[in-house]
Amino acid sequence: MSDFKLVFLGASTVGKTTLFQRYTKGFISQTQTSIGASFGVRKLTMPDGNECTLGFWDTAGMERFKAISRNYYRGADATLIMWDVTEPASFNTAVEWCEEVHNNHPEILICIVGNKIDCLTGTEPTKPNERKLVAATKGMLFRVSAFTGDGIDDMFSQIAHQLIENKDKVAEAPAAPTVDVKAQKEGGGCGC
Ligand SMILES: Nc1nc2c(ncn2[C@@H]2O[C@H](COP(=O)(O)OP(=O)(O)OP(=O)(O)O)[C@@H](O)[C@H]2O)c(=O)[nH]1
Numbered sequence: 001m002s003d004f005k006l007v008f009l010g011a012s013t014v015g016k017t018t019l020f021q022r023y024t025k026g027f028i029s030q031t032q033t034s035i036g037a038s039f040g041v042r043k044l045t046m047p048d049g050n051e052c053t054l055g056f057w058d059t060a061g062m063e064r065f066k067a068i069s070r071n072y073y074r075g076a077d078a079t080l081i082m083w084d085v086t087e088p089a090s091f092n093t094a095v096e097w098c099e100e101v102h103n104n105h106p107e108i109l110i111c112i113v114g115n116k117i118d119c120l121t122g123t124e125p126t127k128p129n130e131r132k133l134v135a136a137t138k139g140m141l142f143r144v145s146a147f148t149g150d151g152i153d154d155m156f157s158q159i160a161h162q163l164i165e166n167k168d169k170v171a172e173a174p175a176a177p178t179v180d181v182k183a184q185k186e187g188g189g190c191g192c
């Protein structure tokens, strides 16, 4: 069984805690602005019967907590960078998080999650260009509703599938050659 650590990031009120609650607890309740971080777990059975455990950190989106939230994504397998599809400004924050994680930790899988699709009317004046994030996210761009549950199960299946594939690739990579420092020293000289 594989264990993965995922971290929610994104501006305040985009719906991180709501999605976190729905997926790890199975219900949603009235949320308040997060001030710290919460942890939750969900087990997932893949179509091939394999199981994996997804451990989630829900972080606080307010600007003043950014430095704290930053501590949580270090060492994560994936970040779920959320934005609110009705709030273009929250997309800019998502782009900033995406650039930061991608530049500092290219090994972390970045997923961009547009939330609140239940609120879309089709008459929104601006439509953020998610496609510009395709390369940094390896195509992990999603649109969901934490309220209705739309798109959520499918999203986490795709993310888990990608994480397992990444892990298998690392496991298959040839091991780096080992150097016997002691033997070289005993042999004298510089070993060349
Ligand atoms: N319509 C709609 N409202 C949502 C959805 N997800 C969250 N909300 C509402 O958006 C508001 C903010 O949600 P939170 O989950 O607290 O947002 P957050 O990202 O955790 O905010 P911070 O903790 O401040 O970072 C709440 O009133 C939620 O009920 C959704 O999918 N659709």
Ligand SMILES: [Mg+2]
Pocket: 016, 017, 018, 031, 032, 033, 034, 058, 059, 060, 061
């Ligand atoms: Mg919250």
